[in-house]
Amino acid sequence: MKDLLFKRCIKRSTALLIAAVLAFLSAGCTSFSLIRHDDADNSLGQQQPASDENVQFTEYANELFRDSICSDALSLHAYLEHPENYGISDYDVTLGGYDLDALDSTADITECLNELKAFDRSTLSASQQITYDQLLQFFETELEYSDLYLFDTSLSTTIGLQVQLPIIFAEYAFLEEKDVKEYLTLLADTDRFMQNLVDYETIRSQNGYFMEDSLANEIIEQCQTFIDSAPDGYLISTFDERIDAMDGITEDAKAAYKEQNRTAVADHVIKGYEILADGLRQLLGTNRYAGGLCNYPNGDKYYEYLVNHDMGWSKTIDEYNSLLDSYIQKNMLTIQRLVLQDQTLVDQFDSYDFSVSEPSDILEDLKKRITDDFPQGPSVNCSIKQITKALQDYASPAMYFTPQIDNLEDNSIYINPGTQDSSPLYTTMAHEGYPGHLYQITYFADSDPDLIRYLIEPGGYIEGWATYCEVYSYQFGNASSALNQLMEANYVTTLCLYAKVDIGVNYLGWDEDDVYAYISAFGFNDKEIANEMYRSMVSEPANYCQYVLGYIGFCELKNSAQEKLGGSFNLKDFHKYILDMGPVPFDMLNERLDSWIESAQYK
Numbered sequence: 001m002k003d004l005l006f007k008r009c010i011k012r013s014t015a016l017l018i019a020a021v022l023a024f025l026s027a028g029c030t031s032f033s034l035i036r037h038d039d040a041d042n043s044l045g046q047q048q049p050a051s052d053e054n055v056q057f058t059e060y061a062n063e064l065f066r067d068s069i070c071s072d073a074l075s076l077h078a079y080l081e082h083p084e085n086y087g088i089s090d091y092d093v094t095l096g097g098y099d100l101d102a103l104d105s106t107a108d109i110t111e112c113l114n115e116l117k118a119f120d121r122s123t124l125s126a127s128q129q130i131t132y133d134q135l136l137q138f139f140e141t142e143l144e145y146s147d148l149y150l151f152d153t154s155l156s157t158t159i160g161l162q163v164q165l166p167i168i169f170a171e172y173a174f175l176e177e178k179d180v181k182e183y184l185t186l187l188a189d190t191d192r193f194m195q196n197l198v199d200y201e202t203i204r205s206q207n208g209y210f211m212e213d214s215l216a217n218e219i220i221e222q223c224q225t226f227i228d229s230a231p232d233g234y235l236i237s238t239f240d241e242r243i244d245a246m247d248g249i250t251e252d253a254k255a256a257y258k259e260q261n262r263t264a265v266a267d268h269v270i271k272g273y274e275i276l277a278d279g280l281r282q283l284l285g286t287n288r289y290a291g292g293l294c295n296y297p298n299g300d301k302y303y304e305y306l307v308n309h310d311m312g313w314s315k316t317i318d319e320y321n322s323l324l325d326s327y328i329q330k331n332m333l334t335i336q337r338l339v340l341q342d343q344t345l346v347d348q349f350d351s352y353d354f355s356v357s358e359p360s361d362i363l364e365d366l367k368k369r370i371t372d373d374f375p376q377g378p379s380v381n382c383s384i385k386q387i388t389k390a391l392q393d394y395a396s397p398a399m400y401f402t403p404q405i406d407n408l409e410d411n412s413i414y415i416n417p418g419t420q421d422s423s424p425l426y427t428t429m430a431h432e433g434y435p436g437h438l439y440q441i442t443y444f445a446d447s448d449p450d451l452i453r454y455l456i457e458p459g460g461y462i463e464g465w466a467t468y469c470e471v472y473s474y475q476f477g478n479a480s481s482a483l484n485q486l487m488e489a490n491y492v493t494t495l496c497l498y499a500k501v502d503i504g505v506n507y508l509g510w511d512e513d514d515v516y517a518y519i520s521a522f523g524f525n526d527k528e529i530a531n532e533m534y535r536s537m538v539s540e541p542a543n544y545c546q547y548v549l550g551y552i553g554f555c556e557l558k559n560s561a562q563e564k565l566g567g568s569f570n571l572k573d574f575h576k577y578i579l580d581m582g583p584v585p586f587d588m589l590n591e592r593l594d595s596w597i598e599s600a601q602y603k
Contacts, residue, residue, distance in 0.1 A: 053123040058450070060115060061131055062087065065451040072096030074168065074186055079454065081175055081404045086451070093185040097196035100203065106146045113139040130584060131450040137312055137585050138456045145305035148298060150209050154197065155280075157218050157539045158396060161197070162276060165190075166226060167387065169269075170238040171401050171412060174246055180257055187235075187264035190272035198279030208288030209296065215539050216280045223277040225393075230270050234388040236262060292506035293541050303506045306542035310459035311549055312585020317507050320549055321500070327552055328496045334489040338482050345486050348479065352487055354426035355478040359384040359415060362426050366434040369476055374435045375576045378446040382411040382438060392418035398428050400437040405454070408445050411438050427491075430473035435575075436466035444582045457583035464550015465578070467495070471551065492551075497522060498533065499548035505537040553586045554578065557593060564597050573600060 066088050069076050073093040076083055083091070116139065121132050154161040172183050204210050211219075226233075239261045243254050293299035304317060315323070339345055356365045363382060380403070387399070401412040413432045415425075430436055440462075474488035475481075497519060504510035504518065516530035524530070537544070557578070562569045577596045581589060 051123055053120060054125055057119050057124055057128050061450045061452045068455050079405050081407045093182050095186055095189045095193040097193055098200040103149055109139055109143050131453055133588055134584050141308055148302045150204050150207055151302040155219055157215060162219060162222055170234055174242040177249060184260050184264055188268045190269045191275055194272035194276040205283045205286040210283050210286045212287050212290055213284050216284055220277045220280050223273045227270055227273050230265055235265050292538055294507050294509050300507055303541055307545055310546040312458050312587050314587055321503050323552060324496045324500050328493055331489040331493040338486045342482055345483050348483055353478055359429055362429040363433045366430055370435045373571045377439050377443040380409045380411055380442050385412055385414050387414050387416045392416050398432045400432040402441055408442055427470045427473045431466045431470035436469040440465050443579050449582055458585050459546035460550035461583040463547045464553055467547045467551040468554045495548045498544045501533050502537045502544045506541040557589055
């Protein structure tokens with residue numbers, strides 16, 4: 001490929017994979033071996049001898065990965081410590097950026113789609129067929145909606161690049177001296193990178209797609225908060241800690257690197273955030289449309305794209321909306337039944353807790369408790385860290401950082417102390433750790449998948465699985481079974497309400513009053529909550545849907561398997577089916593379910 005395909009068609013942005021580095025949003029080749037699960041492919045078919053077609057497909061998939069991952073060095077380092085071991089030796093150490101002269105080009109997508117279709121799928125191995133099918137659905141979806149590229153933005157109030165970038169810098173692994181040198185080079189590229197981002201937002205502005213002023217002002221405020229704290233902030237302290245922990249570098253060299261870091265933060269990172277804030281100020285007042293995506297020309301189509309991209313499930317938005325209604329009704333009936341049976345449950349609601357409260361202890365507790373229902377995963381380490389105070393008001397409640405493919409053992413979970421009251425820490429750690437992101441992602445990496453699959457992971461699978469695991473963990477509450485069930489049903493109902501509002505605002509045209517009217521029917525008689533929900537959906541459309549619809553997708557799969565298998569259904573085997581498939585569109589999970597059920601019946 002002549003250009004960077006995934007640079008444009010996964011995110012069309014600034015460092016394409018920056019969001020994927022955080023599994024809160026979400027990341028090897030059959031020719032490059034990692035540690036493999038002993039039974040990773042058992043449920044997917046037997047490995048076939050490598051034919052010429054197999055070898056050629058592996059080369060095709062590897063080339064896609066290499067071309068895509070080199071679009072920016074920050075993403076490259078996030079996935080690989082030693083890219084030279086994966087055939088990558090020549091790359092530019094930059095943060096990437098928008099190709100402003102080719103924003104509407106689809107030549108790369110078409111070329112790669114044609115190359116993919118040239119393979120005879122029937123000759124590929126079982127694992128290669130998964131990669132083939134996933135790439136096919138990915139390319140076709142991107143091509144179908146390619147004319148809507150100006151809707152894309154890397155800026156939003158909670159998961160925007162301006163929030164993520166400093167955290168990713170702080171998490172940048174220093175395993176050898178070349179990492180330090182490349183990191184400092186990337187810091188020095190921040191001002192250019194931010195100017196490119198402003199230039200892209202200017203193009204969006206000229207076409208009327210720039211965000212509403214209230215959202216832009218919030219992002220400007222976030223930038224200013226970072227600017228004020230950066231001179232002696234955590235980009236200084238975390239760098240010093242990482243450099244001090246390194247062996248093989250003299251004290252004089254470490255001191256020199258520390259000074260270079262301070263200079264890069266002051267001259268380029270702070271300057272970059274100033275460029276972004278100033279650029280957004282210049283664009284205030286240029287938004288032509290207000291409210292959810294459906295109020296923009298073709299905005300409802302773009303919303304369909306966002307949901308389809310994340311889910312890969314052959315359902316319309318109206319069908320998703322009806323599915324949410326059914327889950328709300330089901331869980332509301334569960335709540336009513338439990339309370340009618342024992343009205344003291346209401347009094348116990350506010351005192352609900354778990355017997356373990358420290359994050360590291362929670363992870364260990366979860367690892368022990370899930371063994372009956374989940375297959376064994378690889379043994380890895382996990383560091384628990386806190387999000388810096390400067391970002392606590394804006395960042396998510398927690399984030400899991402995906403490990404490097406060739407450094408699978410080192411994992412990190414960031415907890416936001418400023419939001420810990422919003423949900424139980426135990427269930428949050430189930431989402432981010434075991435059996436959620438950390439467990440699923442390291443299990444997948446341990447199965448030696450085609451590397452390109454890391455770059456096209458559907459958000460609906462990644463976040464849906466973690467949400468499914470979060471809900472699953474309510475059974476471990478320090479309470480009666482009835483109260484645990486009540487808390488679970490209440491949480492699922494709340495999740496579904498958020499997804500309903502997401503669809504309402506961005507597809508059905510709800511305004512803030514509509515949001516308030518809807519949630520009031522469920523007892524949320526607080527206009528401030530309605531305002532926060534409305535603004536969140538406008539700023540980050542379809543974000544909640546990947547969590548909630550993904551969760552529902554796994555529930556529907558389980559319901560189907562239970563119905564067909566009856567008493568022979570085994571939850572651990574079902575989870576193994578999902579995990580062995582790895583992150584794929586829900587259509588693929590559903591299409592292969594009957595084959596898995598047939599094998600389970602004769603097991």
